[in-house]
Amino acid sequence: MDFAFSEEQKIIGASLRDFATQELLPRYSHWDRTGQFPAEIWKKMGAMGLFGMRVPTTYGGQDFDCVTAGLAIEETARGDFNVCYGILNCCFAGDLLSKHAGEAVKATWLPPMVAGEKVICVCLTEPQGGSDAASIRTRAERQGDHYILNGEKSAVTLLMAGHAGIVFAKTDPTAGARGVSAFLVPFDTPGITRHPYSDMGSKGIVRGSMFLNDVRVPVANLIGPENGAFSRVMQTFEYTRGLIGLMCIGAAQVTLEETITYTKNRIAFGQPITKNQGVSFPVAEWHARLTMARWQCFRTLWLRDQGLPHNSEAAICKGFVPEMCVGAIQECMVLHGHYGWTQDLPIEQRLRDVAGQIIADGTPQIQKLIIARELFGREFV
Ligand SMILES: Cc1cc2nc3c(=O)[nH]c(=O)nc-3n(C[C@H](O)[C@H](O)[C@H](O)COP(=O)(O)OP(=O)(O)OC[C@H]3O[C@@H](n4cnc5c(N)ncnc54)[C@H](O)[C@@H]3O)c2cc1C
Structure with missing residues (x-):
């Protein structure tokens, strides 16, 4: 090792x-x-x-x-x-x-x-459900050397700044996950409209919904074989889940370091507040958890680099690390007293921003499902 x-x-x-x-x-x-x-x-x-x-x-x-x-x-x-x-x-x-x-x-x-x-966006989720990604309803029908796309995509990160989307659509509606195809769709194609969301966090990279009304996409813009997108996208999500874990850890780790500096300098009852184990131990505990989480994420990415299986390892990164990081940032907010609640410090914003990653790219429940399937076997879960 x-x-x-x-x-x-x-x-x-x-x-x-x-x-x-x-x-x-x-x-x-x-x-x-x-x-x-x-x-x-x-x-x-x-x-x-x-x-x-x-x-x-x-x-x-x-x-x-x-x-x-x-x-x-x-x-x-x-x-x-x-x-x-x-x-x-x-x-x-x-x-x-x-x-x-x-x-x-x-x-x-x-x-x-x-x-x-x-900017290229990922357009998978739809209004009726994101966890059950194979149940998407957006349709792509072949007409000569084009596909005609109709449907609605929701929750798309960077949508309003985007120039194109990797859009997932059903090319065989009877085939479940085996009937999904992916297309590179430029956002200036006629028939596309986009609408921004007002989110709790990550406000500058505005998410939104996209409607596709008879959008003509050349056959050359098909990504992978027809009906073959689902397994490919899921394989890509496997390693980006390791990246998401590290993205959350970066935000939590810097908050923890800011908290160490702040608490060493904050005097209460005549001494630095770090002299209280009620202050120093939570910092030590979050440091320990973040350290473990970091190695889990890097190991997942390393497995990917070696071409080794990493499905449940990635699900551990996505299912547990963002939530953990939100917990760390929240504790840091409390250790800053009322200053932590102000918008003068970046802590409250990090709390809102990082929280979005608990849901994005598959919720903790869905990640536990992936882990449980590997542990018990698909037929038992
Ligand atoms: C910040 C952010 C960025 C995002 N960016 C994108 C993007 O760029 N592109 C994109 O396509 N999507 C994006 N999404 C959407 C995201 O992938 C979905 O929100 C997510 O997969 C959950 O889908 P849903 O919102 O439809 O919830 P649902 O699928 O309706 O789930 C609702 C609740 O039910 C639970 N649930 C559902 N099924 C089960 C089950 N079988 N067992 C246990 N619990 C279950 C879920 O865990 C959840 O808590 C983003 C979301 C967020 C918050």
């Missing part, structure tokens, strides 16, 4: 920590208060290579391994949790498109996505 990061990974991690601290953190709350999309930061992140980590070099990416992508997302989340949705989406789209899309789609969409000039 080797738990060490390479010299290159250490350099990447250190430079991203500086970027997060000096450039992202000072403006983290700005995007929350204004609800604006951080367009300039996006371009800068593109120039730094943060959107190309899982994209082959032929399309402008760096083709990094998953562990390096995990390190990058954790460090970036210390400054701004929400811009990490860009990294996450690009890892997802980068992997899925580079492995399964046609050459024209890859050449058209991957380089500008990597540069931070185009």
Whole structure:
């Protein structure tokens, strides 16, 4: 076993920590208060290579391994949790498109996505249910050299800033998960309308709903074989769940460090409040939990890099780590007293932002279902 990061990974991690601290953190709350999309930061992140980590070099990416992508997302989340949705989406789209899309789609969409000039969204969830992803109702019917798409997609991250979506639709409505296909759909295609949500957190990367009304998509935009999208997307989610865990840990870890500094300097009853075990022990406990969680996430990504199974490992990352991180941030808020409740500190915003990841990409219940299926066997659960 080797738990060490390479010299290159250490350099990447250190430079991203500086970027997060000096450039992202000072403006983290700005995007929350204004609800604006951080367009300039996006371009800068593109120039730094943060959107190309899982994209082959032929399309402008760096083709990094998953562990390096995990390190990058954790460090970036210390400054701004929400811009990490860009990294996450690009890892997802980068992997899925580079492995399964046609050459024209890859050449058209991957380089500008990597540069931070185009945003590609993931459009799977629908209003009647997201957990039961195979039950989607959006239809894609073949007409000559086009598919005609009709339906509604909901909860789409970055929708209002997006330029295209990876849209999942039924090409065989009688075949359940085996009747799902994926398409690269540019958002300026006639028949698409988009509507923003007003969310509790992550306000600058506005989610929303998309309606597709007789949207014509060329056959060349099919990603993977017809009716073959479901297993491919689920395999991609497996490793992005490790990234989500690290994204949440980055936000929780920096909050814990801020709390250590604050509590050492806060005097009550004539001494630093850290002299009370009621203050120091929760910090020690969250440090222990975050440390365990971090290694679980990196191990999951390492398994992916080795081509080894990591389905339930990824479900552990997604099912338990975001909730744990929200718990850590909430405890840190209490340890800051009333200051923790103000909007002068980033803690309350992190609490709201990180909470969204408990639900996104499969709730804790769905992750437990995945773990239980592996433990008991599918037929017993
Ligand atoms: C911040 C955020 C970002 C998101 N980004 C995207 C995105 O970019 N693209 C996209 O397509 N979607 C996105 N989503 C949607 C997300 O994937 C879904 O919300 C999620 O999968 C749950 O689906 P649902 O909301 O329809 O809840 P439902 O499926 O209706 O579930 C409701 C509740 O019932 C529980 N439940 C359902 N079935 C079971 C079961 N069998 N056993 C036990 N409990 C069960 C669930 O755990 C949940 O608590 C995002 C969501 C959030 C919050």
